[in-house]
Amino acid sequence: MTQKLVAFSLASLIFMVAALCFKFLSFSANGQYHAINIIGSIEALADNDYLGLAILQSAVILVLPSTILLCLLYLLIPVLFGKKPKHAAPLLKLIFTLRPWTMVEIFLVAVLVSLVKIMSMADIGIGLSFYAYALFAISMTAMLMYLDQHQLYILTSCELPAPPKPRPASHSIQTTWALLVTSIMFYIPANTLPIMHTNILGDDQPSTILGGVVTLWKMGSYPIAAIIFIASILVPVGKLAILCWLNYSVQTDYYGGQKTRMVGYRITEFIGRWSMIDVFVVAILVSLIQLGNIMSIYPGYAALAFCTVVILTMLAAFSFDTKLIWSEQ
Template sequence: MARHKAGVFVAMDEATPDHNLMDTEICHECDLKVEIPPLGINQKALCPRCGYLLSANRANSLARIQALAITSLIFLFISLAFDFISFKSSGLENNVKMLDSLDILMDSGYIALAIIKLVTVFIIPAFVLCALIYLLVFIRNGRYPWQGDRLMNMILLLIPWNMAEIFLVGTLVSLIKIVSLADIILGPSFFAFILFSIAMTATLLHIDKRQLTLALAATRAKGHVNTDAKVESTHQAINPSLSIQRTWALIITSIMLFIPANTLPIMNTRLLGQDDPSTIIGGVLLLWHHGSYPIAMVIFIASILVPIAKILVLIWLNYSVQTNSMSLEQQRIVLYRIAEFIGRWSMIDIFVVIVLASLVQLGNTMSIVPGAATFAFTGVVVVTMLAAISFEPRLIYNDKSAYEHRTTS
């Protein structure tokens, strides 16, 4: 019997004959069928082949998620009610609320940027939180929620597109960039949004797909609800050719967008009637020249290094699965996880532009407007995220028999 120690418990692969009290789970990243025993408090299950976290059982996890989700939603609403930031320069003042910035962007003709902020910072987080609260109210009362499984799948699908914490970092970077040019006053909504971002991050960190699935299944069985004909399986068969072709198309698109994103101005500063366009690399060099080394490094890493590294990693991964490479499996899966996680953080520079464009609007005295590169760079971030989603990590482990031979020998 092959045993694979994972964390604080033993996970066994599909060759294990002892199936008592075991629950079968197919690893999302390497397609290995793993049998998971009932988990105790603070125990977790890792895939014995690729190390993917299959499940984690935390104490009072459902109650914690519900409490954190409600807290997050409260702080989100508070952040919309008061002044977010006040900007004073040359006797002129601009007070901005969170939703006022959307009006400013739309009035200036930047509807796409307003939609990006509205969807990624407000709509998606609010929907995820409301959906979680709805599910957990029913689950904790032993009742199966209407469309529970589909709603849970929607939550998991939308989580990567929640960018509240990235917007917060982008706001901090933008304030550091202009603090020498004007007086900045942080309003109550700014601090409420910080608390919202912290609570939202804590909520998402507590979510465990398998534990929620088991809780939903328990309420479904208790209520004798038959959803077999309605619920679609989240583990589908792989179509290698389609996955590889789609990923190549997205990679090529991101490369084409990356060129104008770094050659065209990402924003234009108008000071006393004079225009000063700035590219991404130009902004990094300017920050470095003024001694803002940490901020220059953050922008350089997030806006230049990360997109390039992610594109190169996706190229290598897609080429390796296309050629059926069986080498460096562990290294490739680690790089895939890193690329999938950090890719969204490239949105920092876009949020910097959004904050500055909505805050610094003092007519001919001083104003900042987005440049053409803003839209190209947004396209780079979105397309590379879609490429990472399109890439099928299960294709990395294409020699299942070799693994089974190693574990049984």
């Protein structure tokens, strides 16, 4: 296990650095040409006054994954040589705290969705960085598959962390309700306001999330339309519904169906991050399609609102105390 984790971590770092060094994607139409790299895609968001989204994107696809990889290498390379790594406990805690917030593979899927969306508009070029990033996503995903908290604590000769002190049930319930209600409030503008604006020859064409799904469906891109519909509409609604049901069940002292409720909770944990696909698609299109008055894409307010929904629902899932499912109050 140690050798595999080190190998995948090293490979991930190498591919990530390579992905930052070359052209990522290019877009040409009507004699106009524009190319971007990964850093350029982040800068484009900041230039369009979406600094928050730019920071978030850089964090979840670069900063947090690289932090996890460096921490793992710092801990496991000494283990390969039979030595005990220093500062193992805080670094392991950091690794598993950051793990749910890495979205390398989600960004890759978003890139593929973006390519399908604009393939009919113009000529698309794929640079070396795209292939390097794809390998980065694959090796990072493989590394995460081998990442086991219990085994890592044993390998680093570190004591398993003590169970967290039990919190009052009311604290978990109230915090979760607050996050869920706020998520619902942001979900309304996320679906009613435009998530992006397409400017073609001076004509502004706003597009909502559902409008984008309909457009893709009419274009015949049924799989991509289905992916966006599931990730951007069904998943957030389903996650909100499941978390509301779980929180209500523990608040009303419902004692039954524990296994079903735990399955529901695990589903929300797994699918929550994937709603970021649409936000990443907008970020990629905004950075790639900048041809002045001929054709340009700009983010809409819904992108920020939807991003907030994803973050708040993830926090709501983390704040929900699953022990309440198994205990009568």
